[in-house]
Amino acid sequence: MRRVELAGTGVGSSVLGFGCAGLFSLPRARDRMAVLETAYDSGFRHFDVAPMYGLGLAEAELGALLRRHPGEITVATKFGIGLTPWGRAAGWLQAPVRSALRARPGVQRTVRRSGQGPTSGWVGRLLYASVGFSPGAARRSLERSLRALGLASIDVLLLHDPTAVPPDQADALLEFLTRQRDRGTIRTWGATGPGRGLPGVPRRLAEAAPVIQFRDDPLGPESPAPAGGRPATITFGALGGSLPILKSVIERDPERVARLSARLGADLRRSGTLADLLLRCAMARNSGGVVLFSSSRPERVRRAALAAEEEPTRGAAEEAVVLRELASLASEAGP
Template sequence: MMPTIDFADTGRRTTRLGFGCSSIMGSMGRRESLQTLQWAFDAGVRHFDVAPAYGYGEAEGCLGEFLSQHREEVTVTTKFGIAPAKNPGLIGIARNLARPLIKAIPALKAKAQRAASVVAAVPAKRDLSIQKAQASLESSLRNLRVDRIDLFLLHDATAGEVRDSPLLGFLENAKQKGSIGAFGVGTDRGHASAILAESPAYARVVQREWSVFDGVEDIDTFKIHHRSLAGNRRRLERYLASEDIAKRWSAATGTDLRAPGVLGELMMRAALGTNPVGIVLFSSKDNAHIRSNALLAEPSAANAKAMELYRLVQAEADQIPTEFTV
C-alpha cells in the first residue's frame, strides 16, 4: 500500500502521489482515459487532480464515471476560474478524427498541443464572481458524480484577483456546508508567493510546479507539487552530457545518472522528499510508467541519492544553462 498522509484539513487521508488528469479526454479517447485512470488506481494511487477545462471540458465527466466505482477510496481535486472549451462535442469529434493522423505523423503533435493551449488559455479578464464560482462548483459536483469535492482550487489565480474579493466568504461557507473539504489556489510560483504574502487566507492549500531547481519553502500551508520533470529533466540531461560532470555527479549520488530512467526517478524522489507531508502529482499514459512511478513513494535507499542530487543541483544551478527548458 502506498504511504498516505492527512489531506490538508479535509478530514481524509490520501496517497503522497496523485495522478494529474490533464491529458484525460485530451490526447486520449474515453475508453483509453478510463483505462489509464484504472491503471493509476491499481498501482495504488488514491488522489486524482482534474479541472473543468481539462480534456476540452470532458475530463471531469470521465473521472466522474471512474469515481462512481471508487468514490469512498479516493480523494479528488478540481478547480474553478477557467471555463471549459465551448462546443466540446464538436472539439471531441475533431479530436477523434485527428488522432490517427497525429499518431501517423508525430510532428503534428506539438502543433496540436499549441492549438489546444490557445483554446484553454486564461482570459485577460475573467469573471470570478460568487455566482460564477457557485455555478462552477455545482457543475463539477454533477460531472464528478459526488456530493463533496475534497479540494477546490482557484485555477491560475493571481494576487490581484483575490485581493478584496468576496470569494473567501463563499469558499468558507461551501466548506462549512460540506460541499468542499478544503480550498486553496493552483497557480504558478510567482503568483502563489504573492497570494501567500497578501491574502494568505486563500492559500491554505497551494498547488504549484516544483522541481529540483526550486528551493524548499518554509510555509505553513498544505503543498501540492507538479511538473517535477517536464523540461527540467532535459535541462539536466544536457548538463550531464559533459563527461566530467556526469562522472562527478554519479560518484556523489552513487548511481549512473546517465542510465535510462535514473535521473527522472531521482528527480521525482527528490520532489517527494522535499514535500514529505504534501502531495506530488504525476501523469502518464503508459501502464508500466504509472506502476514504476507509484513505487517511488515507497521507502528506499534511493531516497538519499535523490536528496544528494537535489543538493548538487542547488549548488550548481547558476552554472546549468536554462535555454533548454520548455
C-alpha cells in the same frame, strides 16, 4: 503508497497525486481508463482534475473511476477557467485531431504549449476562457463538477490560476466557500498558481486559503513559505520542466555522467533513473504535502509509485547533490 494529511484540512491522500491534464493525449477512452486504473492499482489515491481538462471531458472520465472505487479517492478540481464555444465543440471532435497530432510530435508539442490555458497562446485563447471568480461563477462551476464527477462533495476545490480577483469579490467568495464547506459540498478549498506566492489573489483570500497548489521545479529555487498561515501544499511540475534539460546533459557529457552515476549508485543513463530522482527530490521539497505526477504510460505510472516508496541507494542528500551537479552541467552547456 504512503499517506499524508493535507495539514489542517482533514483531507487524507497518497503522497503522490495523479494529474489528469495530460491524459487526453491518448485519443482512446479505454487507454485513458487503463492509465487511471493503473494509477489506482499502484496506490495513487489523489486525483487532480479541472473543468477545462480533456476539453471538458476529463471530470466525467475520472467520475467513472470514482464509481468503481467509491469513497477511496480524494479529488481536487478547480474553477475559474472554462471552455469557449469552440472549446466545447472541440471536446467532441478531439479524438481524430489528437490521433493526427500524435503522428507529428513537433506540431503536437507546439499545440500543447500554445493550448495550456487561456493566456498561453492562440490555441489557448481559442479554446479556453476565464469565467472569473465571482460567487455565482464558482457556484455554477461547482455544480457542474459535482454532476460530472458523480460526487456529493469535492475534497479540494481550487481557484484555478487566478490572475486577478477584484478585492470587493474576495469577501463574497470567501463567504461562498465557507458556506459550501459548512454544507459539505466541499471539504476544503485553495488556490493554484505559478509559485507559492499566489499572485492575483487578494491578500485576505490568500491568507485564508487552507491549501495552495503551485509549480515547484526540483531544480529551481525553493519559494519561501508565507509569513502568516501554514497552508497545506500540493506541488506540480516535478518532471515536465527539468527532465528534457537533464536528458540532454546526459547525452552530451557521458564521462561526468558516469562519475555522477557511480556517486549515486544508479545508472543515470538508464531510462527512468532521472525521473525517479526528480520525483523523490520534489517529494523531499514538499514533505508533508502532495506531489502531482502525470503520465500517459501505465509502466511509467507504476514506476513513479515505486520510486515514491524506494529508499535512495546513497541517501536523499546525495541525490540532491547529484541533481544540482547535473543542473550546473546543463547551465554550463547553455540552451
